[in-house]
Amino acid sequence: MSASMSSMKETRQRMSAPEQDNVVPEAGSDFVETPYVKDITDRALAYLHVGYPVHFSGPAGTGKTTLAFHVAAKLKRTVMLIHGDDEFGSSDLIGKDSGYRKAKVVDNYIHSVVKTEESMNTVWADNRLTIACQQGCTLVYDEFTRSRPEANNAFLSVLEEKILNIPSLRDIDQGYLQVHPEFRAIFTSNPEEYAGVHKTQDAMMDRLITITLDHFDRDTEVQVTMSKSDLPQKDAEKIVDIVRKLRKTGVNNHRPTIRACIAIGKILKHMGGGASKDNFVFKQICRDVLNVDTTKVTRDGEPLLPRKIDELINSL
Template sequence: MAMATSTMLEVAPTALSVRPRPDFVETPSIRELTGRALAYLAAGFPVHFRGPAGTGKTTLALHVAAQLGRPVMLIAGDEEFATSDLIGGQYGYRYRKVIDQFIHSVLKYEEDAAQRWVDHRLTTACREGFTLVYDEFTRSRAEANNVLLGVLEEQLLILPTMSRDDAIVKVHPDFRAIFTSNPQEYAGVHEAQDALSDRLVTMDLDFYDREAEIAITTAQSGLPSEGATRIVDLVRDFRASGEYDQTP
C-alpha cells in the first residue's frame, strides 16, 4: 500500500524579529512616550498611537515593540480586509491518495481532500504570545476588527470553525498589541471603531517638538545640522500657516 499525503498551499504567516533601529532619535519627549507605552503594555493593556500622518506613529510602534523582545506580527489596516484576513481560514487542501495494490491484479485507488485551516497573523500572535503591531487599524472596516474585542477583553480568540474542538484559542500571556491610527478626518478611515478604541490606551501624538524634528531630519538626511534646522523651520512655518491641503 502506498500512501501519499501532501499539503497544497501552505501560507503560514511570518513573524518579524524587530531590533531597535540604530538611527532612532530619542529625545526626552520620545523617551517619555516610549516609557509610558511600555508601562501600559507591561500591565497588560493594549496601546494605541493616534495622530496625523508623519508624526512618527509607525516608527514608535515598532520601536516599542522592539523593546518587548518578542517576535512581531505586523498587520497594516486595509479597506478590503475581512475577519479571515486577520485570523485565517479554510485554505487549500490536505490531499490524500491511497493506492492499494495488495492483490496483484487489483488496483484500488482512493483519493480524498480535506480543507484545512491556516492561521493568519492575529491567530499566530495570540497562540504564540507574539507582539501584534496593527498599523492604521481604522483603515480596516470595523466588522473585520470585531474579532479583536474578545481577544482584548476576554483573552479569547474565537475561530469560526464549527467542526473543530479547538475553535477557541486562549490568548498566550505574552501576547501584546500596539495599534496606530490617523484621526478620522482622513480619507479612507472608518469611523465606527468605538467598541475597539474603548479597549485601547490611546496616546495622541502630535508633530514632535522642534529639537526632535531637527534631530530626526539630521539623522535621516545626513545633512549638517544647520541645513536640517533650516528645512525644519521652513516646514514648521508652513505647517503653522495652515495654508495647505495635506499636512506637511
C-alpha cells in the same frame, strides 16, 4: 471474479505559519531617541506591560508607525505586522480554508481484492492575528481604521476576554483559542484622515489606551532631520524652523510635516551648499518640496505661501 472495497475519509488539517512571516525589529542607526520620544515610549511600554493594548493616534508624519515599531522592538518578542485595508475581511486576520489535500491508496495485495482508500483534507491556514495570539507575538496593526470595523470584530474578545473565536475550526475542537499571555497589540491611526478610513466601534476604542501624538518638539525634529540627511545641526535647525513656522500658517496646521524637513535636508545634502538665504538652490528646494502645501492658501487669487516661504528664508 474480483471484489473491491473503497472508503473515503474527510478531515481538516491546520497549516502552520511560514517562518519568514515573522519579524524581529530593531532600531536603525538613524533612529533618534530624544527625551520626547523616550517619554512616549516609556508610557506605552508601561501600559503594554500591564496588559493593555496601546493606540498611537495622530496626524500624518507624527511618528506613529516608527514609535509603534520602536515600542514593539523593546518588548523583545516576534512582531507580526498588519496594515489596515478596506478589502479586509475577518479571514484576513484570523485565517481561512486554503484548499484541499487529497490522497488515494490502492491496495491490490491480494490480486482478487482491490481496496481503495481516499482521504481528503481541508487545509486551514492561520492568518496573522491567530498566529500572534497563539505564539505570544507583538501585533502591530498600522492604520487599523482603514479596515472596515466588522473586519476588526475579532479583536473585541481577544483584547477583553483573551479568547480568539475561530468558528470554522469548531469541527476539530479548535473553535476557541486561548490568547498567549505574552500577546500584545499596538495600533496606529490618523483621526485627521478623511479618505479611505472608517469610524471605529466604541467597543474597540474603549479597549485601547490611546496616546494622542502631535508633531515632534523642535529638538526631536532637528535630531531626526540631522540623522536622516547627515546635515550639520545649524542647517537642520534652519530647515525645521521654516517648516514649523509654515505649519502655523494657513488652513491645515498639520502640514508640512517632518517628512518635508527630511526631504529638504536630504536633497540639500545631495546638491550641496548650506541652508542660507544666499543659496539659490536651497530656495528652490524649499519651494518645490513645500509646494503641495502652499497652493492651498490664496489672496486675490495668488498663492500666499510661496511669498511666506521666501520671507522665512530671507529672514535666516
